[in-house]
Amino acid sequence: MYGKIIFQDFDLQGIDNVLKYIGFILVLMLSGIVGCAATEPGNIPLDGLNTNSFDIGEITDGEITDDLRHSTCTLRLADNKKEDSYNYIEGAICPAGGEECTYSAIMKLNGNITILKQISSGExxxxxxxxxxxxxxxxxxVAEQNDDEGxxxxxxxxVKTKSDEKTLNMTGYCGV
Known part of the structure; x- marks a missing residue:
């Protein structure tokens, strides 16, 4: 009614089909945005997080670093029985160009080697x-030890993301 008053020669019969198409396109666009946001690494639910084992050779093959100068801790989950295979390594990663070494933690999460830089440390x-x-x-x-080396x-x-966290219990050796 009001459309006829303002636009006397304007026909509103086909407008409902146009609105349906616009609504359909908006739904498609929004579902694509939601799908992308749900798969960002920070939004991955950690109950689906796989902590794969790896050996030091996977890190020091030149692709990640040529020099894991000093692996201080090597830890594994209870079900990891493979010799020289770990779920967590921490130590100084030194770039091939001679830049300053960075003390880091290394894990293989969901099949990818993940390097995290140390930001704080206590005893x-x-x-x-x-x-x-x-x-x-x-x-x-584990027990009172008199070994000064470790x-x-x-x-x-x-392990935390922006939206979730997962606790892992590991055992291993830490030393200098």
């Missing part, structure tokens, strides 16, 4: 981050 705990993940690790010596430890590692 038995550390925090590591990259753009997708944060790792909080708390270490406890000791067997139990570690609780909390």
């Amino acid at each position: 038995n705990d550390s925090v590591y981050k990259n753009k997708d993940f944060s790792i909080f690790i708390k270490q406890t010596p 000791s067997d430890i139990k570690a609780t590692i909390v």
Whole structure:
């Protein structure tokens, strides 16, 4: 009625079909945006997170680094029985060009080697981050040891994304 008053010669009969097409296109566009946001690494639910084992050779093959100068901790999950295979390594990663070494944590998450830079450290705990993940690790010596070089430890590692977190319990060796 009001359309006829303002636009006297304007026919509104086909407008409902146009609105249906516009609505359909908007739904398609929004579903694409939601799908992309749901698959960003920070939004991946961690109950589906796979922590794969790896050996040091996967890191020092020149593709990631030529020099893992000093692997301080090598930890594994209880079900990882492979010799020289780990689920977590921490140590100084040194670029081939001689730049400064960066103390980092390395894990293989969902099939990809993930390197996280250390941002803080205490006597038995550390925090590591990259753009997708944060790792909080708390270490406890397994038994009282007199070895100045290092000791067997139990570690609780909390892997966090922007929206979720997963706790992993590992054992291994940390030393200098």
